[in-house]
Amino acid sequence: MEKIAAKVREVAKQALASGAVTKILGWETGEFWYDASPVFITDEKAADSLIWDAFCVTNLSKYLIKELKTTQKIGVFLKGCDSLAFNQLLKDHRIDQEQVVIYGLPCPGMIDPEKVKKAGLHQGLLKVKRSGDELTFVTANGEKKVSSRSFDYDKCLRCRYPNPVVYQELIGEEIVRETSNEDRFADVSALENLSPEERYDYWTKQFSKCLRCNACRNVCPACSCEKCVFDNVAAGISGKATVDSEEQFFHIIRAYHVAGRCVDCGECSRVCPVGIPLHKLNHKIMKDMNELYGTYEAGVDGADKSPLVTYTLDDTDPFDGHRQGEK
Amino acid sequence: MKKLAKSKLFEVWSIIAKEHELFVPVEQEGESVNFSLWQEGEHVNLDHLKTNVSPKQIVFPQTETYLKFKTTGKKLSLENVGGKQAPYVLFGVRPCDAQSFALIDNVFLTEPVDRFYEERRNKGILVSLACSNPEETCFCQAFGITPGEAPQGVDVATWDMGTFLLWKPQTAKGESLTNQLNGVLEEALAQDEQDCQELQQDIQQKLKDLPLAKIDPKQITGDLKEIFDAKIWDEYSSRCLGCGSCTYVCPTCHCYDIRDFDGGKAGERFRCWDSCMFSEFTLMAHGNPRKTQKEKFRQRFMHKLVYYPNNNEGVYACVGCGRCMDKCPVNMNIVKVIKKLGGEKA
Ligand code: SF4
Ligand code: SF4
Ligand code: SF4
Ligand code: SF4
Ligand code: SF4
Numbered sequence: 001m002e003k004i005a006a007k008v009r010e011v012a013k014q015a016l017a018s019g020a021v022t023k024i025l026g027w028e029t030g031e032f033w034y035d036a037s038p039v040f041i042t043d044e045k046a047a048d049s050l051i052w053d054a055f056c057v058t059n060l061s062k063y064l065i066k067e068l069k070t071t072q073k074i075g076v077f078l079k080g081c082d083s084l085a086f087n088q089l090l091k092d093h094r095i096d097q098e099q100v101v102i103y104g105l106p107c108p109g110m111i112d113p114e115k116v117k118k119a120g121l122h123q124g125l126l127k128v129k130r131s132g133d134e135l136t137f138v139t140a141n142g143e144k145k146v147s148s149r150s151f152d153y154d155k156c157l158r159c160r161y162p163n164p165v166v167y168q169e170l171i172g173e174e175i176v177r178e179t180s181n182e183d184r185f186a187d188v189s190a191l192e193n194l195s196p197e198e199r200y201d202y203w204t205k206q207f208s209k210c211l212r213c214n215a216c217r218n219v220c221p222a223c224s225c226e227k228c229v230f231d232n233v234a235a236g237i238s239g240k241a242t243v244d245s246e247e248q249f250f251h252i253i254r255a256y257h258v259a260g261r262c263v264d265c266g267e268c269s270r271v272c273p274v275g276i277p278l279h280k281l282n283h284k285i286m287k288d289m290n291e292l293y294g295t296y297e298a299g300v301d302g303a304d305k306s307p308l309v310t311y312t313l314d315d316t317d318p319f320d321g322h323r324q325g326e327k
Numbered sequence: 328m329k330k331l332a333k334s335k336l337f338e339v340w341s342i343i344a345k346e347h348e349l350f351v352p353v354e355q356e357g358e359s360v361n362f363s364l365w366q367e368g369e370h371v372n373l374d375h376l377k378t379n380v381s382p383k384q385i386v387f388p389q390t391e392t393y394l395k396f397k398t399t400g401k402k403l404s405l406e407n408v409g410g411k412q413a414p415y416v417l418f419g420v421r422p423c424d425a426q427s428f429a430l431i432d433n434v435f436l437t438e439p440v441d442r443f444y445e446e447r448r449n450k451g452i453l454v455s456l457a458c459s460n461p462e463e464t465c466f467c468q469a470f471g472i473t474p475g476e477a478p479q480g481v482d483v484a485t486w487d488m489g490t491f492l493l494w495k496p497q498t499a500k501g502e503s504l505t506n507q508l509n510g511v512l513e514e515a516l517a518q519d520e521q522d523c524q525e526l527q528q529d530i531q532q533k534l535k536d537l538p539l540a541k542i543d544p545k546q547i548t549g550d551l552k553e554i555f556d557a558k559i560w561d562e563y564s565s566r567c568l569g570c571g572s573c574t575y576v577c578p579t580c581h582c583y584d585i586r587d588f589d590g591g592k593a594g595e596r597f598r599c600w601d602s603c604m605f606s607e608f609t610l611m612a613h614g615n616p617r618k619t620q621k622e623k624f625r626q627r628f629m630h631k632l633v634y635y636p637n638n639n640e641g642v643y644a645c646v647g648c649g650r651c652m653d654k655c656p657v658n659m660n661i662v663k664v665i666k667k668l669g670g671e672k673a
Contacts (some may be wrong), residue, residue, distance in 0.1 A: 037658035215570035271656035
């Protein structure tokens with residue numbers, strides 16, 4: 001990834017120097033070996049701080065909604081999942097393609113610092129380098145090579161689009177990865193096999209952990225309302241009490257609101273400070289939609305229509321054709 | 328000083344739980360560690376340093392009902408609820424979290440005193456546990472906390488000595504808890520205290536080697552206005568998502584909101600945590616004085632590093648637990664802010 005990182009800096013500098021864009025959105029490093037945060041750059045010299053490593057996990061697309069209100073032309077680095085988010089934002093008319101230059105980054109997967117810590121490999125760790133599926137842990141006492149797959153974020157292990165689906169310029173070579181839809185929905189099948197009561201208990205327990213911090217919502221590219229109903233004081237449902245009913249209400253609204261638009265980027269589950277597996281909710285809805293209306297993947301195409309906003313006469317009737325509306 | 332053999336922990340917890348609610352750091356399967364009610368068979372984790380959510384939630388719960396109201400015809404009836412009934416013991420609090428209680432005390436226990444909070448504080452017995460192995464995101468020392476020493480104000484301070492905990496009561500409440508455990512605790516030997524000294528020195532050494540050892544907010548120069556107008560607020564807030572993760576896992580954040588559940592003829596008034604990062608925070612009838620994320624972001628750090636110390640004899644409203652560092656979805660945090668403001672030793 002280091003060679004690509006050099007190219008990232010190169011591309012950013014050129015774009016700023018030539019005036020092709022007035023701002024660049026990428027990532028920069030911070031205090032720790034896992035530290036990468038989004039950064040806006042306007043000065044060519046500052047582009048030296050840009051990085052591309054195994055921790056550039058934050059999705060940059062969502063920032064565009066706000067940014068494009070004041071920036072005429074911005075250059076942004078997008079991974080596979082970020083590019084799906086980009087397409088969805090386009091389709092939802094949240095951003096204007098004309099104002100953005102996308103530099104696509106084929107992504108080998110991002111490392112979950114928690115998994116490294118759990119394995120006890122973080123002691124004295126200075127840097128983690130990634131090359132394909134090989135990681136090098138650099139400490140003061142030397143280097144150690146391991147396979148990356150046991151440290152990848154869960155969402156990256158499920159990744160279907162490591163290569164950006166939309167871009168003006170691709171940086172680096174495309175990545176080849178096998179993925180299957182069966183694996184993708186395995187977590188849902190496991191839940192579907194439980195009784196309704198068991199499922200209810202499962203989710204009640206999960207949601208009762210919710211802090212209502214809104215990280216899942218704020219990071220989500222499908223949650224792009226200018227004013228969320230839960231922030232609307234006049235609506236009287238901001239629901240700040242941590243009681244089961246409020247938590248469930250929040251999550252059911254969110255899950256249904258992103259239905260058909262969720263690009264399965266996995267950011268919601270990643271950022272949840274209390275580890276609620278939100279992707280399982282989204283997967284359940286996707287799986288049902290696929291079974292009802294045929295396979296559809298939000299974000300893959302920037303122009304097609306989601307089955308939930310179209311109607312054809314031969315559409316399945318969910319209360320008739322699909323398990324007769326059973327629970 | 329006393330000592331408590333680890334093999335007797337279960338016995339001690341059983342005794343305590345008879346007359347108190349007992350909160351311990353519990354690890355749930357495949358999940359994080361959090362303070363929760365002790366029950367037989369729970370996996371208590373005394374090695375884990377930072378619980379996922381801070382124990383602040385016990386003295387200052389995320390949601391607390393104050394009042395229930397009901398109308399019958401033209402009559403309105405009110406019922407006071409809330410407050411803490413049962414005495415409780417909080418076992419295994421880390422020095423940073425213990426200090427966070429003292430910081431919140433400054434807010435809630437000065438006039439006008441918050442009665443519910445006061446009641447919760449009075450009903451609680453704090454048993455702290457020194458940190459033998461500070462983590463790389465720990466920077467409590469920047470705020471004058473020494474994680475090897477007995478924190479001021481806790482009722483009983485303990486140290487993990489391998490096979491036993493060294494047990495030092497520090498207050499009347501601590502003494503009385505110790506008396507209740509007389510049959511199980513043993514007298515500590517001179518050698519044990521000697522070993523504890525060594526442990527403390529070892530911890531001091533480890534602190535020196537931590538990556539954030541040089542963080543020092545006292546190095547921040549400039550008056551309130553200069554810091555308020557600093558450029559970093561634009562730069563850093565542009566990355567902030569405006570979620571409340573950092574504020575909700577923080578042991579020292581204490582902003583709250585008061586809301587009603589409006590059930591038509593009956594309802595409840597409750598207090599709940601709020602977050603300066605939220606859009607409707609400080610929303611008033613005329614509008615919101617903090618309109619953009621920049622102002623909200625700035626508030627969080629100005630509060631901790633400037634306003635609070637200005638009002639509390641220079642004490643900062645951060646204990647360096649590093650939770651916000653672990654939880655921010657985009658890796659923004661107070662350390663980055665302190666560094667950028669020049670708060671680092673040479
Ligand atoms: S989901 Fe895919 S594209 Fe996104 S960070 Fe993980 S591996 Fe990269
Ligand atoms: S709901 Fe979660 S997975 Fe779906 S788009 Fe939003 S953040 Fe991504
Ligand atoms: S990120 Fe997690 S804790 Fe925060 S609101 Fe979403 S589900 Fe709740
Ligand atoms: S600001 Fe961060 S480091 Fe400081 S007390 Fe809060 S969570 Fe801990
Ligand atoms: S956790 Fe991070 S993104 Fe969320 S409000 Fe705090 S600083 Fe901003």
